[in-house]
Amino acid sequence: MRALSALFGRELSLAWGRGGGPLLALAFYAAVATLLPLASGREPERLAAIAPGVAWLALALSALLSLERLFERDYEDGALDLLSLGPIPLEAVAAIKCLAQWLATGAPLALAAPVAAIALGAPPAAAPLLFACALIGGLAFAFVGGLGASLALGSRRGGLLIAVIVLPLFAPPVIFGAGALSSLTAGLPWTGGFLLLCAYSTAAVGLSPFAMAAACRNALS
Amino acid sequence: MIPVPAFLANPQRFMVFSRWAAPMFGALAVALIAAGLWITFRVPEDYQQHDTVRIMFIHVPAAWLAMFAYLCLGIASLLGLVFRHALADMAAKAAAPLGAAFTVLALATGSLWGKPMWGTWWVWDARLTSVLVLLLLYLGYLALRASIDDETKAGRAAAILALAGLINLPIIHYSVEWWNSLHQGSSTFEADQGDRLPAVYLTPLLIMGLGYMSAFGSLWLVGIRAEVWRRRARVLSLQQAGG
Numbered sequence: 001m002r003a004l005s006a007l008f009g010r011e012l013s014l015a016w017g018r019g020g021g022p023l024l025a026l027a028f029y030a031a032v033a034t035l036l037p038l039a040s041g042r043e044p045e046r047l048a049a050i051a052p053g054v055a056w057l058a059l060a061l062s063a064l065l066s067l068e069r070l071f072e073r074d075y076e077d078g079a080l081d082l083l084s085l086g087p088i089p090l091e092a093v094a095a096i097k098c099l100a101q102w103l104a105t106g107a108p109l110a111l112a113a114p115v116a117a118i119a120l121g122a123p124p125a126a127a128p129l130l131f132a133c134a135l136i137g138g139l140a141f142a143f144v145g146g147l148g149a150s151l152a153l154g155s156r157r158g159g160l161l162i163a164v165i166v167l168p169l170f171a172p173p174v175i176f177g178a179g180a181l182s183s184l185t186a187g188l189p190w191t192g193g194f195l196l197l198c199a200y201s202t203a204a205v206g207l208s209p210f211a212m213a214a215a216c217r218n219a220l221s
Numbered sequence: 222m223i224p225v226p227a228f229l230a231n232p233q234r235f236m237v238f239s240r241w242a243a244p245m246f247g248a249l250a251v252a253l254i255a256a257g258l259w260i261t262f263r264v265p266e267d268y269q270q271h272d273t274v275r276i277m278f279i280h281v282p283a284a285w286l287a288m289f290a291y292l293c294l295g296i297a298s299l300l301g302l303v304f305r306h307a308l309a310d311m312a313a314k315a316a317a318p319l320g321a322a323f324t325v326l327a328l329a330t331g332s333l334w335g336k337p338m339w340g341t342w343w344v345w346d347a348r349l350t351s352v353l354v355l356l357l358l359y360l361g362y363l364a365l366r367a368s369i370d371d372e373t374k375a376g377r378a379a380a381i382l383a384l385a386g387l388i389n390l391p392i393i394h395y396s397v398e399w400w401n402s403l404h405q406g407s408s409t410f411e412a413d414q415g416d417r418l419p420a421v422y423l424t425p426l427l428i429m430g431l432g433y434m435s436a437f438g439s440l441w442l443v444g445i446r447a448e449v450w451r452r453r454a455r456v457l458s459l460q461q462a463g464g
Contacts, residue, residue, distance in 0.1 A: 147385060151378045155368040164364045165382055168357035171350070172392070211381050214302075218377040 003088055008096050014073075015066070015104035022108040025062050029109055032058040033116040044121055051120035052130060052181035055113045059134055060170050062109055063141035067166070068159040070101060070149040071212075075219060084220055094212035095205075098146040106138030122185065129184050133177040133197060140173045140201040143208045150212040153219035173200050232308055232449065239442040246439035253432030260425040276334040278425055282433040283327040287355060288390055290320030290437060294362070295387045298380035308445070310376040311452075313383065314366065315444030319437060321359035328352060348404035351393040358386040372452075 015021060036054045037047050074080040083093050113134040114127035122130075148166035152158050180193030229235045257278060267274035294316040301309035331349070332342045343349065362379055369375035418426065 147381075151365060151382055152368075153378075154371070154374060155365070156370070157368050161364055161368050164357075165361035168354045168361055168389075169385065171354045171357075175350070208385075211385055215378055215381050218374055218381075221374070 004092065004096065007088060007093065008100060011097050011100035012104060015100045022105050025065055025105040025109055026112055028065050029058055029062040029112055032061055037120060048121035051117050051122035052126055052185060053178045054120055055117035055130060056178050056181060057174065059109055059113055060141060060174055063106065063138065063145055064163050064166065066101065066105055067145045067149045067162050070097060070146055071153055071216065072158055075153050080216060081220060084216065090213035090216055091209040094146060094150065094216065095209040098142045101146065102138055102142035106142055107135065110134035110138055126181060126184055129190065130181060133180060133194065136198055136201050137173045137177050140204040141170065143204040144169045147208045147211050150215035153215065173197055176200060230306060230308060235308060236446065236449065239446055243439050243442035243446065246435045246442065250432050250436035250439055253428055253435060257425050257429035257432050260428065264421055264425060270338060273334060273337050276330055278429045280327060280330040280334055281426060282430040283323050283330060285430055286433045286437050287320060287324040287327050287352065288393060290316050290323055291355060291390060294320060294383050298383040301376060302380045311445050311448040313380060315441055315448055317359055317362050319440055321356060324352065324356040324359060328356065346404060351389060355389055355393060358389060
């Protein structure tokens with residue numbers, strides 16, 4: 001248990017401290033959320049219609065940002081070798097890494113998402129649901145993204161490759177979350193999409209650590 | 222282990238088998254597709270879709286094969302991961318570009334059919350989007366394989382990705398039942414009697430389906446054979462360089 005909490009503390013301080021951490025993710029999120037309305041037209045009616053979707057999509061893109069260093073850093077300096085020999089199974093190591101990643105970048109982004117959506121013209125009533133979707137969807141983004149990061153270990157073009165293999169797997173949570181949000185703003189029942197998003201996140205949290213551990217063992221072998 | 226892969230797991234036996242099987246499947250594919258196309262232009266026009274109904278005979282089998290190829294990719298990846306068998310890894314490697322090609326064919330013909338029938342090339346509904354995601358999964362698989370130098374590691378990493386993407390297959394299959402979609406539901410095997418295609422359309426569709434299947438089988442075997450020869454050539458050239 002002490003080993004687990006020590007590892008979690010290490011991962012969290014690495015994710016929080018190095019390379020800008022949440023600040024970088026927030027800045028990227030703000031930049032994407034600024035560019036999208038410039039590209040799609042600035043009329044308030046049109047913006048209000050797409051605001052929740054824009055806020056949600058920018059979230060998925062920002063989640064990609066810090067994935068490249070998630071495993072690569074420890075792979076290069078040999079820490080991953082040590083971790084794979086240590087008492088904690090590699091599955092738990094991978095899960096802790098993703099959890100720390102989620103706490104350091106996903107949670108701050110979940111706070112920023114409703115602000116961006118309201119600034120773009122979404123009704124404030126949608127803010128609580130957007131926050132909940134961003135928090136829960138962020139878990140799926142972190143764990144599925146971690147899977148992509150671990151698969152790309154040892155490849156020649158990490159960052160771009162992670163985006164290519166991870167974005168198709170981001171499609172279901174993006175669809176479910178955006179569906180729930182647009183149903184809410186249209187006054188329709190939104191629980192269906194939200195529960196599907198929760199189901200996807202649960203499956204990602206439950207299954208992807210095993211795949212990540214297999215991918216790390218493969219890269220280390 | 223499953224009997225057919227177990228029989229073919231021996232590379233020597235596989236090469237002997239595929240040497241004859243690949244051209245035979247190829248000839249079968251040419252015959253079936255030629256016959257299917259011949260019938261395609263002789264079926265009566267649909268009373269609503271007129272001539273465009275003929276696109277179905279190209280489109281529907283391509284969509285079947287797009288999913289079937291991914292299933293083959295998934296099974297080969299699983300066998301390659303569990304048994305660490307080189308031939309299964311080569312089978313997965315050869316299946317991916319074929320599946321991507323069938324997916325592109327299904328998307329392109331579907332959009333050519335959609336324009337006259339639905340009035341639009343593309344809609345973002347569940348069936349179309351999930352097939353597009355299937356294409357992206359194929360592309361991601363190919364990209365991951367191509368960007369890791371060590372062939373064994375690339376194969377295993379790509380196999381893990383292929384298994385993760387397997388979740389998309391049931392989503393595609395049931396997308397027209399779970400969600401309200403512009404795309405119609407199944408009208409072949411699972412459909413109720415009233416929704417099922419009449420035999421005059423169903424027969425050529427099945428002929429085309431079998432033709433596509435043989436074409437896939439033939440090209441798949443050729444692809445695996447080419448991969449076996451490529452690896453042998455690489456080993457030989459390494460030996461020569463070393464010795």
